[in-house]
Amino acid sequence: MTPADLADLLRATAAKVLVERGSDPTVLPDEVKVERPRNPEHGDYATNLAMQVAKKAGLNPRELATALAEALATADGIDTAEVAGPGFLNIRLAAAAQGAIVARIREAGAAYGNGGALAGTKINLEFVSANPTGPIHLGGTRWASVGDALGRILAAQGADVTREYYFNDNGAQIDRFANSLVAAATGQPTPEDGYAGAYIEEIAGTIVAAHPRAPELPAGERHELFRREGVELMFAHIKATLHEFGTDFDVYFNESSLFASGAVEQAVAQLKTSGKLYEKDGAWWLASTEYGDDKDRVVIKSDGTSAYIAGDIAYFQNKRSRGFDLCIYMLGADHHGYIGRLKAAAAAFGDDPDTVEVLIGQMVNLVRDGRAVKMSKRAGTVVTLDDLVEIIGVDAARYALVRSSVNSGIDIDLDLWTKQSNENPVYYVQYAHARTCAVARNATEFEFAGVAADYSLLTADEEGELIRTLGEYPAIVAGAAALREPHRVARYLEELAGAYHRFQTNKTLRILPKDDDPVTPVNAARLELVGAARQVLANGLGLLGVGAPERM
Template structure:
């Protein structure tokens, strides 16, 4: 019996008690699905719920009275071995071995689908992250959101949401002119202009531009700059995409800021917001009255000289997302972007949306890598490309994904390169590789290979380490759902470590292959199901983090 199945059984029991007048509870007070959790002390049972305490006030009776009514109904459910009332009204539920052990076979049959849920079904989400300027290579500051953003998209999709991963290319404004001027200066053998970009990557881009446009030196600066800007921009974006590909991060949409300017989307956005009643003219400029929606000051959309502001592009971009059918827009921004939260929510409100529902801004804190060297190409940054070459995509993604993004993080390269239990990614990947080794050994020893008709007796999985492992495997779907709900993919990583620990303890205590001349029994075959179930859950979880599940280590 899975946690979800038990939750539904609890919900059904509660509704039946209300229908049959055992309990007098308002219908809207009954949750859609009663939540069950693992008790901290496993001696208190397999699962626990505080639903009796939640409903006591609505029922007008003490919590233990509610618990007694539910206890009688739960004990009649197939697969429930024992129900005990603890404290003021907690229900501790113990499943019989067969009901608990059946989970192993169900997981193997479900395969890659195990862990998926429909908690966010019907939600259509635009998830924007990284959005680095295309004026240089991706670096350490972008790395955390690359890992967390991609993993967040995966858990959102696993929970039933439709998600579009989007990269907003900041390819408009003065920084692009400075970028082009820097590349052109390198082409001409001149020093980097004031406000320009240093680093040997500029020289590399200059070489590429010169190869594509060998006559560029013969043009005037006015004529050359647009050519250099476009060619260098395309080359730098190709580098960014290549680096992301190596990191296992794929975007559904690369959205150009410049397209908002060239398509007239900004002026159209101003007209639409004016029609909503939030645009006003003052001192020759066009303003958005964002103070109506908790922003600290009103924002200029169009300057007095007729030039649109960066904020106007933000507004047009938000409306673009809305027009493309995204009910929810999630922005993943860096630690220095706290000030954007109020203005982005104000844009949503001015556009007629609910800023508490239609837009969500997540702020990530800084990450550092001890001993990381500054990039030789970029001069003053730590490049993502160098980190990948140094630590590898798996170690980097897992270590970035296992901590809350809103907390500062310092990575220890020496630890991440260790083949030991001190290295979290090794600990989890090794557990998966060990399940595959057990499979190979079981086949060689004549236990067999798990298949649809392979012997399985769930009641045989009664060792304490098997109960612990099954409990951890059974919690996986709810962990995925909570990771999606709270936008915290690190919950998946931490739970994989719980599963890995439970598996290693089970491996030490329970044999799958018989020793010596011992015959192969159904216990060996049933344990092989549990082994394969563990391997499947570890693989599913690692995939949600964008990390590989090796078969050998």
Template sequence: MTPSDLSHLINTEAHKILADRQLDVTALPEQVVVERPRNPEHGDYATNLALQIAKKVGMNPRELAGLLVDALSAHDEIATVDIAGPGFINIRLAAAAQGQIVADILAAGTTYGHNSLYSGERINLEFVSANPTGPVHLGSTRWAAVGDSLGRILAACGADVTREYYFNDHGRQIDRFTNSLIAAAKGQPVPEDGYGGDYISEIAANIVAQEPGVLQQSEPDMRETFRALGVELMFDHIKATLHEFGVDFDVYFHENSLFESGAVDRAVDKLKENGNLYFSNGAWWLRSTNYGDDKDRVVIKSDGDAAYIAGDIAYVANKFERGHTRSIYMLGADHHGYISRLRAAAAAMGYNPNNVEVLIGQLVNLVRDGEAVRMSKRAGTIITLDDLVEAIGIDAARYSLVRSSVDSTLDIDLTLWANQSNENPVYYVQYAHARLCSLAKKAAAVGVTVDNPDLSLLTEDHEGTLIRTLGEYPTVVKAAAELREPHRIARYIEELAGTFHRFYDTCQILPKAGEQAQPIHTARLALATATRQVIANALGLLGVTAPEQM
């Protein structure tokens, strides 16, 4: 019986109690909160439901708790249940009911933890979307890890997820990139507002190699050659880097296509027709303050050119026109203004702004031996995804970026994350999985299997703690999806790894040399096998490997 199962049981019994007494059943929460007590001696689980709803239904909390205790005691899955304090209910599961968690994990395998929370939803998840003017920098690398993990988690919760990269190939930054390439090809200094770094020289040399006469072309033709080939080569590098990092996209959406296809013009026309665009001081303005923005925004400037938000408006509409029911943007720390801006754009175009979400990720800093790392070997003044992977490896890079909330600035200690010891969180978790794989091989060698285990034998404290921790995994996955917080998965695995290590160190899992295997060994091996499965499932949601040996 998982915490979710127990929550449902308590809710069902509470509903019967209230209905029988003609009391307000709507006072019951949608989901009863079930938690593990801080002191294990109090029981396996606890709930404060009686305290939560007693006043609403006109009952004394302890009286209501007593009725719940009587009702729950009648179920075979419950070993003991009692009242504590003013109305808390402590519950201890029967060993067989607790062991059922292990059986469920073994039966579900790789799908354990999955649910149908977002079944029927088509979610557009846009992340990274770094400009094709340089390698993927550290801030975008954080979104690469977190975004890919969130996509995996949402898919595990039943969503049809489209992972999308918004390819920013329209605007001034492309002109600056082109100017930088031309200057490098001619052996000139970096333009004042241009891009530096060895990668610019490498791309420029590549273009000259592909088009030997490019520098003799007319100015317009030369600029177009450097622009087109430069963007293509840079984006090929970005794609390859992300693929190596384990991040691939379903859609690469070109910003320029919104202008070439007429989508921007159509969006502007629609806003004029529905009255959400007005003319003032020679420009066309979006009535974004009508939809929660802090100010109205210029969409068409006085010179007739489209402002940047024009593409944003067309892009918001495009995502819903493609059939997505929800659009999630994952943007950098300097994009707070986009939250209200994009929601206002959706509302003005006739879409539900609640189906537009903007997640803001804070900055990432690298530290080595207490000193900040600021310079890239290849990109000049920025630290890139390649730099991080070279320093600590792909698994450590992904895990280090995912295990903290994106709401906070993240400092990555390169010395710690490159260290092959239990102080390194990803090593600690992966070591637990490798240890479990080694255990499975030893079990096979001595003929111990997990066939027909008697899971009611798992009554030791460390066994119970491990089982209850395993049982929390589905709830953690659901919370990570609902709150858009993949770091909850990472923190959970670390707790699970620690709980497993303590179980391993205190419980004899396999028979000693010369001993015959007993039913307890089969049961404990089943528990260990379930633990290995959950660790692998959780690491998979983070895009981190589950090694069989370290």
């Protein structure tokens, strides 16, 4: 019996009790909340349902809780139900009912934890989208980890997810990038507003090797050559780096295509016609304050050129034209202003502003020996994805970046994340999975065939704790999807790993028979429990894009 099963049983039982007392069962919430008590002595689960609805039902909370306890005592799968305090209900499950969670996990396999809350929802998930003017920095690396994990989690809840990279290949930053390459190729100093680092020298050298006369071309032709090929080489590096990191995209969308196709002009014309843009001081403005933005935004400048938001507006319209029900943008810490303007753009086109969601990720810092690591050997001024992976590896990097809420900044302690010990969170979780695999390998030496698992024998505290933790996984995934918080899965896995380590470390709970002893139903039940733990650890790590090693 999972927490969801218990919640359904509680609601059905409470409805029956209320009717018997002449009260209206519609006062019950749609979803009954059950929690694991902090003190295991209080039971397996607890609920404040009686206190929550007693006043609405015209009943005394403790009396209602007592009636609920008496009714639950005769229900299948319930061992005891006791009233505590002013009307809390503490519940213990029968061991067999609790153990049924193990059988359910074993039957569902890789699908355990999946749900259908987002079935039929087509989601465009845009993340990373770093300018193609340099390697992916730490902020982009955080989104590469979190965004990819969020995409997997949303898909696990039935959503049709398209992962999209918005390729910013239009604008002044590209010109500065090209100027920097030209300077490197011609032996000139880096422009004051340009880009520096070994990667600039490398790209410029590659272009010159392919086009030996490039430095001697007329200025305009030379600039265009270095611009075109430089962007292509830089983006090829970005894509390769992300792929090695385990993050791939379904769509790479070029910003320049919006201008080349006339989509920006068409979007602006539509908003002008509908009266959503107004003219002031020779410029055209979006009245975004009408939709919750902190100020109106210039869309077309007084000189007739497009402001950056013009591309954003056309891009949103393009996404909606492709049939997406929800557009999620994952942006950096300096993009708070985009929340209001993107929602305003949606509203201006007559859409529900909630078709736009903007997630803002905070800063990432690397720390070694208690001091900040500030500079990359290759990029010169920033630490990159390549730097992080080189130091701690892909799995540790992805896990370190995804295990904290994106609303808070994080310091990645390089000394901690390179340790091969339980102090390292990803090692702790992966080691739990490896231990389950070791048990499975050792079990092949025994004859388990024909011995049925008896889950009613799994009565030890460590067994109950592990089973209940396994039972919470579907709710964890559903919550992570609904709240757009992949870190919930990581924190859960650490809790699950702890429960598993405590279970296997208790030497009185023999999983495999001793010496020549025969396999018993409790051995079979414990081996199935190990298999269930292995499955959920693998499923959870898979949602985070982190490996589940069989040996460590």
